[in-house]
Amino acid sequence: MIVASVAAITHVGVVRTENQDCLHVAGWSSRQSGARLTMDLEAGGVLAVIDGMGGHVGGALASWSASRALGDLRLDTATGPSQVNRLVQGVSDAVREQGQLTEGHAAMGATIAGLVLGPAGLLIFNVGDCSILRLRDGYAGQLAVIDRVGDPDRPSVIGQCLGGSPQPTAIDAHADWFHPVDVERLVLCSDGLTDCVTTKEIVALAEAPVPIDDAARALIAAAVRNGAPDNVSVIVADVADRSEVAADSDDNG
């Protein structure tokens, strides 16, 4: 069983007036700017940062719909990458359907980065340009596969997203196993953080042993200090594998 301690904050930023980001922590959704959600997860669940697409109408509704759809997910021992991909596909379909039900929101979309704390292990997934950073030894490694299209130097075009079009769209959530060694410090964040805070700063502010609460607050504060043009959301999680299987696989490795 994967266990996690989680601190999550979403913030409207300095420039925007509406928070279109949404946090999902094991069935709880939050888009209240500045509110901090902390939880110890002993029985699995899904963590996700969802960024409603600001360029699109209804980004806030999209991220909220996605978070609610995540809350409906059920995890079991068979939950693996292909299952997670299917689950995220379902979330995307839910966002699309919600968009079609709401006038003028047919193309609303959201990007997401998340963790699935499943009975069989920890899975990472992402769609779009939300990040999953693994902080270790002073470096932040990107675990998400950033879906950005085109020249990396130009303003980004998101390669795929949840919803985003009236047509049913197949998405690839890049789901994969992640095997934590001891306790891993992971930071899930929307591009609102990574666009205005460097990975060096993120590591300096959030790497263990900084308490997760302080880390989450410090990251948001850094983004705000740097002008935060976009909504900023972070989930700081300490995850560990407490199952027998993990011990076995360690032995094999």
Place this chain on the structure above:
Amino acid sequence: MSGGERTELEKGPGGIQPTALEGAGGPAGPTELEDRPGAPAGGFIAHNLPAPLAEEYRIVRRLGLGGQGSVYLCERIVDGHQVAIKLYSVAMSRLDATVIEKLATAPAEHIVPTTFGQWGEECWEIQEYLPLGTIGDIRQHFAGTLPDAVAHAVVADLTEAVAAAHARELLHRDIKPSNILIRSLDPIDLVLADFGLVRNLLAGAQVGSRSATPGYRSPDTAQGIWRLESDWWAVGITLYELLCERHPFDDENGYRKDEVTILGYLIENEVPLDGVEDPRWQLLLRGLLTKSADHRWGADQVRAWLAGDSPTIHQSTAPKVADRGWAFAGFGGQEFTSVDQLGRALASRWDEAAEYLNGRGKTMLHNALAQSSVATEAHRTFDRHDRKLITTDGLVFELVRLLAPDDRLVFRGRPLTPDSLAAAGHSAVNGDEGAASWISALRREHVLTNTMGDAQHTAFARIDNQLNSWWDTLDATTSRLDQGRRSYYNHAVEGRAPSVALPATITPAHRRFEGELLLAALSPDHAEAIQQAVRSELEGRPATAGWVDPLRVAVDSDQAAPVEALLLMATLSLADEDHAQAQDAEIARRRREAAAEAEQRRQRRRARVRAARPDGGDYAFVFLAGAGCITVLVPWLLGTFALDGAFGRDNSGLVPVDGARSFGTYFLSNWIAGCAALLMVLAAVLGFRALLGRRIGAAVLGVLGLVGALILVPISDDKWDAAEQATANKAYDPEFENFFTCGGAVSETEPAWSVWTFRIKDSPFEGCNRVRLYRGLTEVESINLDGRRRYRCCGFGSGSPVSVNNPEAEPSSLIFTYEGDGGAPVIFRVADYQ
């Protein structure tokens, strides 16, 4: 999501009514909402076709979700010709013009004819509709079995199809059963579909993020480059699935292992072919599933196999694969064709490499290196990082060493040379945090020891060893000092804990220590310079807190390592502060003790004063005495002086002289008389008040007072009379304790003389035997008479004796003359009793 659920959702919400959405399409084009009889369960379909398509086609039903979009069965409105239309998601709309062109001109007998279209942001493919389905379901056309002839025909046709695509430099990249469509069953005619992932072979370096379906990727694709041979591996997996009805990497529950596991497994192992019994089929699959791309079967070998030949199988007994042909394109958007090239890139872009290896890149690189000549060593290094035996910096360093062993040594962007080390040391001494943390990482990772093969290795290893031993000493000494300091505080600073912990004070200096110690390890001169600096600092320095003394002694006597000298320097000011604290504490303690003593003295004095004071009992007695005095004295004074002679208490004549009356005898009479008088006054006042206020209560009290007074008055009178009697008795019997009075006489002369006769108590005789002569009340003479005679009484003058008690009897008399006071002699006589 099942079909049933989808239908319900589409039908369910009231908002979606055909009329409501008609014409509301906007740029997305008109909405198609059709109710077709004969359509699959549900009947309603609500999907948009882009406008140009919608003019020509209408949707019949959805066939499925593809990798990048959904596929719909549509029919041409004019003639009902059925086609499959794949709508790409908006986001997936990058279409490569060359690919489109190649697909458009591809041979229709092997590749599904496909027309691409684009309208605004929306893209689509129009394909031939093949109702027989894919070879994944081919068994259902043969009653659940797969005849050997059919299987061979599938191999033959599939081989030609892949070869035809490859001939046009078209990589499929996603060959799997569900992408191979059946055009006809007899004879078997297959076509490749879903070139959604098709890329131009020449642009093949553009890789990575979009992966083919997991489970169909060959080990070589882990390096990020999809080659023609990769498609042949996928053909092999597809054929295995066809023959065995399961994927070789599905577990017993039908779950696919994830890709990392599969590729990891393949580093050391071959694809398990246990489900395949026939040796011919074994041969084919082994050929197609050869891990080395260079030795993998292609179209030629498969054709030979179909002809009955047995092409050779490359035996990959050693997992190592020659580096020839090795390539990797996953790091930094660059393609590497040799491991040392990659190693140099990792070294020169250290931070990027470290972040890459902390993230998903690690798996990619791990898999890629598994195909290189350093597979085993790389695997071991990755494993050490996985188990946190080395840090990420250590991982990068070891990988660089492994991949580019001939290059000069680099750690975190700085070259490893004596000069560069010295430069870093100086920077750290001058406060450069980057240099300090570099040195710190260097020794923690034992990087210098890990430089085998370098010319400086021996010197480096010695430095590493020296540094780490010094830092161990630092840790140990710091904690020993800290302990000493705590106990110092305990006894010298009032048992308080230090307000600043020693280690916390030292930590900021660690940055400088890194530099100093590295320089000291590099040159003994620097080590000596440190010692010298500390010794001159200590010269003539006053005493400090005692906890630092052991270190001081060690440094003074030249017994200390440079690190101890540095530590001493860093702790001296703290020791001074502690010393001052201790002195303050001592002064404060003395002051407190003095204050406590004074306070104790004050307390004792207060207690004594409190104890000496009269208590309540004392006051009660005083009060009682006062009250007694007042209640007794006042009436008595009144009765004695104010009421002298009142209430009939006048001279009764019994008392010979007024002076004979004593206060004591008359006390009771006088007191009662006073009380009576007070009661009368009380009665009068009460009566007066009763008259004024008409208060019967006062009147009653007044009357009671009056009655009391009237009762007391006669009592007072009686007591007076009794007192008169007592006084008189006393006057006639002045010493009644010793004598019985016999009789007396008073002279007629002036002054009055009186003579009294007494009988002495206990005399053995009857009659009187003692005579006393008074002038007034003053006794002037007394004579004891002859004991044998008894006398009566007496008289004055020379005339006949006067008998008081018995005038008739006049026996003989004794005549006395008193001449004592110079006047005329007094003559008196005492008559004989007989």
